[in-house]
Amino acid sequence: MMAPELAFMRMLLLVPVFAWSCGMCAVAEIRPAAAPEYAIKAVFLYNLVKYTDWPPASPLSDPSAPIVLAVIGDDPFGAALDEAVRDRTVRGRPIVIVRTSDLKALKSVHVAFICASESGRAGELVSSLAVRSVLTVGDTESTARAGAAVNFIMVQGKVRFDVNQAAAKRRNIELSSQLLKLARRVLEPEG
Numbered sequence: 001m002m003a004p005e006l007a008f009m010r011m012l013l014l015v016p017v018f019a020w021s022c023g024m025c026a027v028a029e030i031r032p033a034a035a036p037e038y039a040i041k042a043v044f045l046y047n048l049v050k051y052t053d054w055p056p057a058s059p060l061s062d063p064s065a066p067i068v069l070a071v072i073g074d075d076p077f078g079a080a081l082d083e084a085v086r087d088r089t090v091r092g093r094p095i096v097i098v099r100t101s102d103l104k105a106l107k108s109v110h111v112a113f114i115c116a117s118e119s120g121r122a123g124e125l126v127s128s129l130a131v132r133s134v135l136t137v138g139d140t141e142s143t144a145r146a147g148a149a150v151n152f153i154m155v156q157g158k159v160r161f162d163v164n165q166a167a168a169k170r171r172n173i174e175l176s177s178q179l180l181k182l183a184r185r186v187l188e189p190e191g
Contacts (some may be wrong), residue, residue: 038077040159041139041152042084045069048137048150049090049111051176055133066096070106072125073115075099103128114138114148122146126167133171149173153184160184 049067067090071077085095098105103125106112112134114125119142126136126146138144139152149168152161161182166189168175180186 036080037154037159039080039084042077042081044152044159044161045081045111045113045137046084046088046095048135048179049095051179052111052135053174053176054110054135055172063092065108066094067111068096068098068109069111069113070098070100070109071113071115072106072118073101074117076115106134109134111135111137114140114143116140119143122148130167130171133173135168135171135173149175155184163187165189 049069069081069085071081075081081097085097088095098109100106101118106129109129109132112125112129114122114136116139118125119140122138122140122142123146126143126148129136130147135150136143136148137150137152138146138148144151144162144164147164147167149164149171150161151164152159154160162185163175163180163183164187165175165180166187169189
């Protein structure tokens with residue numbers, strides 16, 4: 001065979017390999033685009049931290065203190081939450097994730113996500129965390145009724161959130177106006 005014909009034959013042999021590898025790349029790119037609900041909620045949680053200010057007397061008064069995000073109950077996030085905050089900081093502080101069902105383990109928590117498995121005691125959790133300036137977040141009707149500051153909801157297949165600004169104010173937590181603009185609904189403090 002002549003050199004150009006040999007090169008053409010090699011190219012024909014490589015086409016299936018190239019097509020297969022491109023197919024694998026396409027599959028890898030499709031998976032993140034079809035992110036599950038809790039992968040999206042994990043990113044929302046990270047962004048909530050970015051747009052929240054805690055009172056000066058909170059555990060964040062120490063400039064080296066990490067921001068502690070607690071997942072209370074049966075964790076629906078899996079590795080998605082760890083991935084959402086990995087190697088990221090907010091105002092120079094790392095984010096530490098704690099998973100627990102024990103309130104005693106939540107001494108210096110800043111954000112608490114109340115899982116659906118804890119719906120039966122959502123009121124107890126929200127009220128016990130309220131005295132410590134904790135941003136309470138949930139994704140069930142019971143956490144919304146209990147007075148969580150932020151509640152994720154699904155609207156036409158998309159993750160949205162409602163803000164209970166009254167609950168945040170009672171905890172001396174300031175939520176950015178940019179965050180409030182993105183909320184589906186904002187319950188303002190009375191008065």
